[in-house]
Amino acid sequence: SIQRGYETVVEKKGWDDIGGLEDVKKKLKQATEWPLLHKETFKRLGLKPPRGILLFGPPGCSKTTLVKVIASVSGATFLSINGAQIYSPFVVRSTFQKARSAAPSVIFLDEIEAIVGKRNLGSGGSGSDSVQERVLSTLLNEMDGVELASSVLVIGATNRPDMLDAALMRPGRFDKIIYVPPPDFVSRQQILHVHTKDIPLAEDVDLEEIADKTNLYTGADLQNLCREAAMIGLRQNRSASSVVCIQYD
Numbered sequence: 001s002i003q004r005g006y007e008t009v010v011e012k013k014g015w016d017d018i019g020g021l022e023d024v025k026k027k028l029k030q031a032t033e034w035p036l037l038h039k040e041t042f043k044r045l046g047l048k049p050p051r052g053i054l055l056f057g058p059p060g061c062s063k064t065t066l067v068k069v070i071a072s073v074s075g076a077t078f079l080s081i082n083g084a085q086i087y088s089p090f091v092v093r094s095t096f097q098k099a100r101s102a103a104p105s106v107i108f109l110d111e112i113e114a115i116v117g118k119r120n121l122g123s124g125g126s127g128s129d130s131v132q133e134r135v136l137s138t139l140l141n142e143m144d145g146v147e148l149a150s151s152v153l154v155i156g157a158t159n160r161p162d163m164l165d166a167a168l169m170r171p172g173r174f175d176k177i178i179y180v181p182p183p184d185f186v187s188r189q190q191i192l193h194v195h196t197k198d199i200p201l202a203e204d205v206d207l208e209e210i211a212d213k214t215n216l217y218t219g220a221d222l223q224n225l226c227r228e229a230a231m232i233g234l235r236q237n238r239s240a241s242s243v244v245c246i247q248y249d
């Protein structure tokens with residue numbers, strides 16, 4: 001069916017659901033909210049909002065969540081396709097078509113390197129007729145064809161920016177590139193706050209200490225840690241399941 005290959009999400013998310021990453025959040029707000037809130041000023045100054053944003057960084061560090069927040073706070077339709085699911089140019093075309101008819105909308109292309117890795121120029125094998133080649137050229141065409149007025153923003157995410165075809169980075173395509181780093185100590189503390197806000201904590205739980213001992217944990221790891229701790233608390237069946245212990249090693 002025409003729906004295959006992408007999902008829409010209506011779940012409400014806000015900037016506060018993302019712990020830390022203040023710099024990244026600021027850059028994204030500027031790139032996405034400012035053009036909407038100050039449309040006239042942008043026009044007057046001849047400023048063009050970015051058409052495409054590329055987020056890169058290690059897995060589990062909130063790239064997907066950031067895009068859901070952008071769609072949520074701007075009230076835009078969120079359309080998500082995973083690179084591994086794009087098996088034909090048709091999926092790309094129908095996603096852009098849907099995005100235009102449901103605008104304002106955000107198209108999220110996760111694991112974009114899976115579809116638009118560097119073109120295998122010349123060297124035989126997957127030649128210019130390969131499916132990947134056709135998917136890439138369809139994507140480039142669609143991105144070029146997105147009219148500014150139609151309010152369709154394309155956001156790509158990848159762990160491997162080095163694998164992307166340079167044609168994607170030309171002006172009017174992914175013209176803003178943002179690194180989403182793994183969380184530092186302060187960010188880890190804030191992420192732990194986000195994921196324990198609805199969990200009653202035991203008195204001896206010190207989130208600062210946990211943040212200190214979880215160097216190299218991603219946001220996803222920290223979320224898991226909190227979930228595990230809640231499960232342990234439940235299993236230990238402490239008074240009215242209201243006490244949770246956090247165990248991190």
Ligand code: ATP
Pocket residue numbers: 017018019020021058059060061062063064065066110157159183191194218219220221223
């Ligand atoms: P992947 O590259 O594997 O797709 P990703 O960078 O897109 O990963 P997400 O899917 O956004 O990461 O994050 C995974 C999970 O970790 C989410 O459920 C999210 O809630 C949690 N998470 C990651 N970073 C943060 C953060 N900074 N604050 C709160 N939660 C976070």
